[in-house]
Amino acid sequence: MDIYFDNSATTQINKEVLEEMMPYLTDIYGNPSSIYSLGRRAKKGIDLARKRIASSLNCNINEIFFTNSGTESDNWAIKGVALANKKRGRHIITTSIEHHAVLNTCKYLETEGFEVTYLPVKKNGVVDIDSLKKEIREDTVLISVMYANNEIGTIQPIKEIAKITHEKGIYFHTDAVQAVGNIEIDLKDLDVDLLTYSGHKINGPKGIGVLYIKQGTKITNLLHGGEQEKGKRAGTENVPGIIGIGKATELATEGIKQKAIYLENLRDKCINGIMENIPDTILNGDPVNRLPGNINVCFKYIEGESILLMLDQLGIAASSGSACTSASLEPSHVLLAIGLPHEIAHGSLRLSFSKENNEKEIEYLLTVLPNIVENLRRMSPLK
């Protein structure tokens, strides 16, 4: 059996998306900046993609910019706003549970004379609004808070934070890589200044990202060169990727409420099954206020990579915040930030579902997982 429970890492490309991309990978190879028909056709494709995204997320077409990844969008949003507004101030606020694309960009800016405050989060992973308010200073120019956490799935009160930041005249960026396609997003209502997401998390292609930049936002370029993207992001456009993310965004935001209900049902069935059948297990994040398809649990006394390897032997793909899945010896910064001790954080398992998953797959997981945990615990000196 092949079961894919790692949709927060990446997703399978949707067939409709691929079909729309194919002509742009083959026949319509013209450069969108060229004057002749082949170039104009490519340009038209880009225009259509931008239109689809603007209408899916409710914003203006001139507010959508294409990048090569979520990471590039995060880098651009943070460095671009920080540099463009450094005369006003050099203070940035973010959270301790951001993706590394945000955290390491902030760390880089610290080496360039910026000050960064990393907000703590509550035990359920939600940012403490009171401490956010307290940390705002005269020289704060940017606040960046992720919409939904990639590991524990916690959803942040983005609209409320946007309101607070705007009362103080501060720019607000949200990394919505995990949110788009899972949570309904209306940019006019949400009122953030910048929003990041990427194609491959929503059944689109890899190598393409979007940065929404609200009109009037003061931001410098990250990439300098040609006049692509209204002179804001140089480099010949990744036309097939842009077509792909355009279609993927349209599909991902259609029927989002029903999709969320379907995923929540799978998720809760799986959480209940795990918590009932495996003792000494901790559910990380918030039981309710979490991404519809996200589960993150820690099994005490055992280590995450071992769990993943055993699941893989049975055809199940999942992920872990264990240090052993990375080059460092530190477990997930997110699990540490919600207050878990190191040895427990090492034993985490993340399952992330998509609408392609079904109850039968969950049932299969629930028949094999208790044995895996028990076998590993039998081997553990911690028990």
Place this chain on the structure above:
Amino acid sequence: MEEYSKKLMDHFMNPRNVGEIKDADGIGEVGNPRCGDIMRIYIKVKENRITNIKFLTFGCGAAVATSSMVTELVKGKTLEEALKVTNQEVADSLDGLPPIKMHCSNLAEQALKAAIEDYRKKHTKQ
């Protein structure tokens, strides 16, 4: 991620000599839970030879497999022979380890040494 060898996966999925020895002559434990690796090795020694050896490990696939392999390598050996087993030998016997996992074979070697040291401490006449 870099793939584990078939041999390593075999030692991970079917680890040899898992468990405790209640009346062990020597016990060695290395690693710490912060780093996500703990190995504990129990040995039974008779006439200077390791007659029985078992382990308990908290850790990744490589940590479990190196523990299993080191117990296989030294079972039946004299203490002096066992002390000559190096981390490289443990890794080679598993058909290699990904570079970031080499510290696991260090741990296996150290846990064995700690168990032998513990035995010698307890059994040296003052």
